[in-house]
Amino acid sequence: MDEFEVKFKKKIDKLFKDSFEEITKSKFDTFYKTLQKDMQDLNSINGEVKFGKLVYSINKTKDRWVTKYIESPLSALNVEVQAAAYLYEKVISKEIDIDKFRSIYGCDSVEELKDRMIKEVEKWKTNKDSLLTSFVGFKKLAKVSIKPAFKNDILKTYYNYINSPESGLKSYEHVTRIPSILGNIGIDTTNTQKFLDKSEINQMESQSSELALTGTIDRLIVSEENQTKILMQLEKQVYLRIANDQESQDLMTQIALIKAVKQLNHLDLKIITHYYTNFYNIVSNDSIGKYISELVNEIGLSDNSNNYKLVIDSLLKIGSIRLEAEYEGRNIKGSLLEVFIDIKNGRKFAEVQLGGFLKTLIIMDSTFNFNKDTFDLLSRDAQQLAIWLQHRRLKNVLDDSKFSEAIAVQYLANAILMRAKDVYKRRDRLSRALEELKVYKLIVKDYEYNSKEYQFIIDYIRLPKEVICNIQNKNFKTGELIEGTILKK
Incomplete structure (x- = not known):
């Protein structure tokens, strides 16, 4: 292990090792080794995508656990409440003093105890930084839930760590994320x-x-x-x-x-x-x-x-x-x-x-991702054309593996809603947007205008072979691709 891995392993051992081995009765180091591939994925160019899915899974788990904790008659919460109710009956019957109840539960009634316990677990659920393994009833969960919880907590900790100043690692440029459905909808770039x-x-x-x-x-x-x-x-x-x-x-x-x-x-x-x-x-x-x-x-x-x-x-x-x-x-x-x-x-x-x-x-994971610094340099027309052409570019790979196509001016104008009906005015506006994409090396490699057919011949920037293969095998998500991404030095 390199210096970073040693440093992170010490951090993880301190957080999870003792509790993992106590609950599962198995070796933590052996379990930790099984997570290496997942950690590599989180440290890749698609790390944000993987982390988004991880957070979604964690949030769903929290919802499920809290609902069961509150509603199940056999949950730790309701067992505790039942025990408190039994003791409180003795307070009512004068068998014990209220101070005894107060010293045990830190409150004056069963309702107050239940409300406090529910508030505490709801606070845990909504806290973005809380770990699954810190759940109040974690040790009493079914065994099938234990190891996945440790796995998710370790991966979450890893992602947060590699993206923190403490790690000293490189991070990726900020990304502008656009719902891919907008690649099908024309946009009025003038707002009029x-x-x-x-x-x-x-x-x-x-x-x-x-x-x-x-x-x-x-x-x-x-x-x-x-x-x-x-x-x-x-x-x-x-x-x-x-x-x-x-x-x-x-x-x-x-x-x-x-x-x-x-x-x-x-x-x-x-x-x-x-x-x-x-x-x-x-x-x-x-x-x-x-x-x-x-x-x-x-x-x-x-x-x-x-x-x-x-x-x-x-x-x-x-x-x-x-x-x-x-x-x-x-x-x-x-x-x-x-x-x-x-x-x-x-x-x-x-x-x-x-x-x-x-x-x-x-x-x-149906998202068009663009390097924010590059995308922000584009005009409104060029931004909209980038979104619209990215949709066509990926679809062309799926249909016939081509990275070049002819698009009529009137059809290309579907991407940008224009008041001008004159084909030459539309051509000029589209040409300016295409030139920007070419200059910034975003989606478009080159283009030319065919005046006889009133159409643009657009050559797209080729995608990596593995991406082409995944698209054709229908094993590709648009969110896996970030256009114009540059590693920070």
């Missing part, structure tokens, strides 16, 4: 395109007396080429609830709601990506709470009231959108993000949870 066109809005206004708060506003997005079907719904009732206007029956509010519905734009993409990246290693029911001003700064916008309003409008939209998609062989339904907006200390505050749709994508 309307979801509903003028005639539809006028029709809504002419029928204003029939408008209702219930129901959804739907948009069906169908890609005939790859048979991906996406139903995007904006639930009006949810929209108004998030806006703290649930009881409003005001007609103008309803019309304003209809007008506010837009296709996803670049600001929506930034906010979805921001939360998706932050939630990537959580994958739980935890929430992220931020003042709107904090969120505005974190996504790189100027600190002013107009941007506060834009961000709130985007959160309202994202929080009330539900998606249904036939995707990667599965039917996925759910929200993108669960959003709650309120006033805290006199300031607008957003509490956000990971929605069911995005949570499923993380579990499926």
Whole structure:
């Protein structure tokens, strides 16, 4: 073992060795050797992906253990409560003094004891740093649960250690993570395109007396080429609830709601990506709470009231959108993000949870990953084209192993929603975005424009052989690939 391994082994021995050998009656060193491959995976370029799955497994285990601890009649909690109840009966019958009960249990009633025990175990469950092996009833668990718990705790400790300053190891560049489903959806990079066109809005206004708060506003997005079907719904009732206007029956509010519905734009993409990246290693029911001003700064916008309003409008939209998609062989339904907006200390505050749709994508490891430093240098158009082309690039490998294809201007423009209908204006805008990707060596190796056919010939950067093999064998997850990742020196 090298110096790092020796140092880490001492740390692990101190934390786990004695308790492991006491409970399992087996050698800790032998068990530790079986974890080497898992630790290597956590220290690889895909370490974050592996760790995300590990954390998800740990959180599910915590939920299961705590539920059983509280509800099972034979759990340590209920056995303790029953014993306390028996003793408390003697207090009531004056056989013993309340001080005796208090000295044993540190409280004045059975209810107080039970509440305290439940609060303690709930606190353990929600503590991100708590270990499975520190569970209050751990030693009494079934043997089949013991070794997996030690394994998960050791791997969690290992990942946290190698990514801490204490380890002195290299770490990878920050990664921007984008739900792969967005590779199927056009984005308005100018933040100006309307979801509903003028005639539809006028029709809504002419029928204003029939408008209702219930129901959804739907948009069906169908890609005939790859048979991906996406139903995007904006639930009006949810929209108004998030806006703290649930009881409003005001007609103008309803019309304003209809007008506010837009296709996803670049600001929506930034906010979805921001939360998706932050939630990537959580994958739980935890929430992220931020003042709107904090969120505005974190996504790189100027600190002013107009941007506060834009961000709130985007959160309202994202929080009330539900998606249904036939995707990667599965039917996925759910929200993108669960959003709650309120006033805290006199300031607008957003509490956000990971929605069911995005949570499923993380579990499926269906994520497009980009080196953050490189991705942030791109224009909005180039960022959106990178997402859209990555979807096609990976699909081409699956279909025919080609790293070159011809894409018509009008079809390529599906990635970026444009007001301009003129093919030359569209061509010029797409050319600028493709040139950026080529310069930064992201997805695109080279490209040329065929003026006769009004199409771009795009040469993609080749993927490593092992990735190609895994894609063709359908043994590949998009989250395993990080585009433009550079090791820190």
